[in-house]
Amino acid sequence: MTTPTTSAPLLAVRDLSIDFITPDRPPAHAVSRVSFTLQPGEAMGLVGESGCGKTTLSLALLRLLPPQGRIVNGSVQFNGRELLALAEPEMADIRWRHMAMIFQGAMNALNPVVTVGSQIGEAIHRHYPFMSPPEVAARVAELLDMVGILGARADQYPHQYSGGMRQRAMIAMALACSPEIVIADEPTTALDVMIQAQILDLLDNLRRHLGLAVIFVTHDLGVVAELCDKVLVMYGGVTAEYADVDTIYNSPRHPYTQELLKAFPDLSKPQAALNSIPGYPPRPDALPTGCRFHPRCPLVFDRCRTDQPALLSVSPVWSSQQSSGYAGTANSKRSGEVRPTHLASCHLVENDK
Amino acid sequence: MTSSPSSALSLRNLHKHFDAGRPGLLRRDDRLVHAVDGVDLDLGRGEILALVGESGCGKSTLALTLLGLERPTSGEMYFEGTDVARLRGAALKDMHKRIQMVFQDPYESLNPMMTIEEIVEEPLIVHRSFPTSDQRRARVIQALEDAGLKPADSFLDRLPHQLSGGQRQRVVIAASLVLDPTILLADEPVSMLDVSIRAEILNLLADLRARQGISILFITHDFGTVAHFADRIAVMYLGRIVEIGRTEEVLRAPRHPYTKALLSVVPVPNPRLRQKRTILQGETPNPIDLPTGCRFHPRCPIAEDRCRLTDPPAVTLSPSHSAACLLIENDK
Numbered sequence: 001m002t003t004p005t006t007s008a009p010l011l012a013v014r015d016l017s018i019d020f021i022t023p024d025r026p027p028a029h030a031v032s033r034v035s036f037t038l039q040p041g042e043a044m045g046l047v048g049e050s051g052c053g054k055t056t057l058s059l060a061l062l063r064l065l066p067p068q069g070r071i072v073n074g075s076v077q078f079n080g081r082e083l084l085a086l087a088e089p090e091m092a093d094i095r096w097r098h099m100a101m102i103f104q105g106a107m108n109a110l111n112p113v114v115t116v117g118s119q120i121g122e123a124i125h126r127h128y129p130f131m132s133p134p135e136v137a138a139r140v141a142e143l144l145d146m147v148g149i150l151g152a153r154a155d156q157y158p159h160q161y162s163g164g165m166r167q168r169a170m171i172a173m174a175l176a177c178s179p180e181i182v183i184a185d186e187p188t189t190a191l192d193v194m195i196q197a198q199i200l201d202l203l204d205n206l207r208r209h210l211g212l213a214v215i216f217v218t219h220d221l222g223v224v225a226e227l228c229d230k231v232l233v234m235y236g237g238v239t240a241e242y243a244d245v246d247t248i249y250n251s252p253r254h255p256y257t258q259e260l261l262k263a264f265p266d267l268s269k270p271q272a273a274l275n276s277i278p279g280y281p282p283r284p285d286a287l288p289t290g291c292r293f294h295p296r297c298p299l300v301f302d303r304c305r306t307d308q309p310a311l312l313s314v315s316p317v318w319s320s321q322q323s324s325g326y327a328g329t330a331n332s333k334r335s336g337e338v339r340p341t342h343l344a345s346c347h348l349v350e351n352d353k
Numbered sequence: 354m355t356s357s358p359s360s361a362l363s364l365r366n367l368h369k370h371f372d373a374g375r376p377g378l379l380r381r382d383d384r385l386v387h388a389v390d391g392v393d394l395d396l397g398r399g400e401i402l403a404l405v406g407e408s409g410c411g412k413s414t415l416a417l418t419l420l421g422l423e424r425p426t427s428g429e430m431y432f433e434g435t436d437v438a439r440l441r442g443a444a445l446k447d448m449h450k451r452i453q454m455v456f457q458d459p460y461e462s463l464n465p466m467m468t469i470e471e472i473v474e475e476p477l478i479v480h481r482s483f484p485t486s487d488q489r490r491a492r493v494i495q496a497l498e499d500a501g502l503k504p505a506d507s508f509l510d511r512l513p514h515q516l517s518g519g520q521r522q523r524v525v526i527a528a529s530l531v532l533d534p535t536i537l538l539a540d541e542p543v544s545m546l547d548v549s550i551r552a553e554i555l556n557l558l559a560d561l562r563a564r565q566g567i568s569i570l571f572i573t574h575d576f577g578t579v580a581h582f583a584d585r586i587a588v589m590y591l592g593r594i595v596e597i598g599r600t601e602e603v604l605r606a607p608r609h610p611y612t613k614a615l616l617s618v619v620p621v622p623n624p625r626l627r628q629k630r631t632i633l634q635g636e637t638p639n640p641i642d643l644p645t646g647c648r649f650h651p652r653c654p655i656a657e658d659r660c661r662l663t664d665p666p667a668v669t670l671s672p673s674h675s676a677a678c679l680l681i682e683n684d685k
């Protein structure tokens with residue numbers, strides 16, 4: 001583990017834009033100018049409805065986009081190193097060893113004819129070829145123990161595991177080389193609530209005890225509220241809103257965030273009617289003009305249809321001063337003087353200035 | 354015990370056991386999987402009853418038994434007051450029409466080669482409900498509109514992949530409505546969907562109940578999903594109902610330690626309300642070797658010695674609320 005300095009974040013993503021190129025079709029702008037930073041031990045929730053670009057953004061951080069995907073702009077710095085400038089072999093060294101991903105739907109991605117233990121062992125061997133077989137076996141047992149699977153189960157095949165155990169085995173595999181960052185893409189969607197709680201608890205412990213930084217991709221706002229410090233709400237490939245978790249849930253400024261929260265069932269208010277957001281997120285090859293949310297926005301006004309709103313800092317109620325416009329440069333928990341960053345891309349934010 | 358005539362469906366001491374040995378192989382194993390193990394349950398007419406429990410506790414097996422796709426091992430089942438075991442011929446067929454199921458996955462439960470019209474029409478053909486194709490088409494259009502797919506004729510020729518997830522799940526619902534059922538068994542109908550589509554489908558089901566008086570058994574592992582629209586909640590553990598009551602009773606004053614644990618892990622969409630979670634380790638134990646005494650005792654945070662010995666009966670807490678835990682009697 002590297003020790004953090006307050007100035008250089010573990011991960012700094014700036015203005016990242018990704019297109020999908022299909023022959024004879026206009027490029028699809030799946031992600032446009034997304035920025036954020038991540039400190040060691042920090043957990044950021046990446047939320048938004050299906051098709052908003054969450055997986056695309058995650059894959060781009062590891063440079064694992066499918067062939068049609070192009071990073072057309074921006075920078076991704078890991079510990080000060082520009083990942084987008086690295087040659088592929090150097091990038092391969094960063095992947096898994098420093099930054100690992102748990103893929104969406106991964107629990108079905110285990111090889112059915114190889115034991116779970118050998119699959120994890122293979123991942124270790126790839127990055128640490130000098131480790132002896134007994135050392136690898138010991139590490140496999142340690143990893144399985146960490147995710148709450150009995151070491152003796154290493155010799156079993158994936159079909160002998162339940163869905164929740166397979167998902168935890170995938171987490172063990174992502175942790176095999178002790179990375180500093182784990183990107184978890186919908187790791188608990190479709191799992192039982194109790195197993196989901198077990199997995200969240202596991203990630204939270206790793207973060208607290210090993211300083212693991214986590215990017216948690218999900219459409220489940222409840223899970224984000226339980227686990228994360230920061231939240232980036234994506235809509236149609238852009239940042240709708242970015243703030244610390246308390247601000248997102250208690251004083252959201254983007255109408256999309258507000259609507260998403262109203263659509264999420266809340267046990268503490270069982271009488272409240274559930275709100276759905278009529279319509280669907282835009283396709284990246286047919287983005288609306290102006291604000292990407294305007295066709296569904298309950299607060300839409302004329303300007304929204306023509307001008308794309310900039311990502312602006314929201315003035316905190318207790319201060320008239322503006323914080324830096326760059327996501328994540330300020331960190332509320334670590335230094336008392338700097339105000340938490342709160343950014344939103346909506347014309348209404350600009351209006352109140 | 355008899356069934357109450359106001360119930361759409363009543364179960365009395367229902368069991369469904371499977372052989373533990375794998376089918377097709379020589380049976381080396383004469384042990385049983387107690388998937389449903391003594392369930393008493395009434396679904397009122399026009400009621401939305403949520404059936405909540407962890408993976409593997411027997412929820413789908415119970416639904417498949419109600420649907421007639423699995424034969425109960427023992428126990429009684431009443432459909433609108435009539436013992437199902439006595440139904441024959443036309444009456445039995447009619448019951449099968451009146452109980453319909455909505456399955457979990459809108460991506461897997463639709464045949465990708467069939468148009469929306471063919472998918473929704475299929476149950477009508479199977480049940481020979483309408484003789485002419487014009488009549489069938491009119492019925493299909495009505496069902497699509499009831500499921501909120503408007504204008505319905507613009508959907509008839511489309512294929513499933515041309516629809517969004519929420520629209521696909523509406524097609525699944527339309528196909529279950531086309532036979533004019535009085536009971537819908539909805540098995541995790543929204544767990545694969547996005548939050549906002551989820552709200553849309555839940556509102557649709559609530560609306561169907563309000564407009565057509567359909568009774569709904571809503572199966573899920575997530576309290577959050579049902580809190581907003583179920584009238585009552587039944588909590589299932591290892592093949593048994595361990596607590597049942599009106600939604601507010603179960604959410605505000607849960608009495609079974611399993612219900613309390615399940616409620617404690619429901620993610621709360623507000624970081625200020627993060628609560629202490631009771632995380633039960635492991636998964637629902639294997640229903641082959643049921644624990645002695647209370648089936649929850651190996652994972653129960655408050656178990657005492659006697660919990661290993663006595664299978665707790667349901668304790669009545671109010672006319673609508675009961676729970677099966679030995680420690681409840683204590684605090685009366």
Ligand SMILES: Nc1ncnc2c1ncn2[C@@H]1O[C@H](COP(=O)(O)OP(=O)(O)OP(=O)(O)O)[C@@H](O)[C@H]1O
Nearest residue numbers: 020030049050051052053054055056066068283284
């Ligand atoms: N290989 C590809 N070629 C063209 N378009 C693509 C490709 N992969 C994804 N897209 C499009 O990019 C957009 C963003 O997709 P992405 O998978 O990142 O969304 P997501 O937010 O992860 O959604 P979900 O919640 O459903 O996983 C979608 O509109 C998708 O259709």
Ligand SMILES: Nc1ncnc2c1ncn2[C@@H]1O[C@H](COP(=O)(O)OP(=O)(O)OP(=O)(O)O)[C@@H](O)[C@H]1O
Nearest residue numbers: 371372386388407408409410411412413414415640
């Ligand atoms: N045909 C069968 N043969 C043997 N065992 C079965 C069969 N069907 C189900 N079971 C077992 O019965 C138990 C209950 O299964 P069921 O599918 O009803 O659970 P569930 O509550 O619906 O779970 P989930 O939430 O994962 O869908 C499980 O242990 C399962 O393995």
Ligand code: SF4
Nearest residue numbers: 291294297304346347
């Ligand atoms: S810019 Fe306009 S359309 Fe977009 S979110 Fe704000 S109010 Fe709604």
Ligand SMILES: [Mg+2]
Nearest residue numbers: 054055056104
């Ligand atoms: Mg995705």
Ligand SMILES: [Mg+2]
Nearest residue numbers: 412413414540
């Ligand atoms: Mg099931």
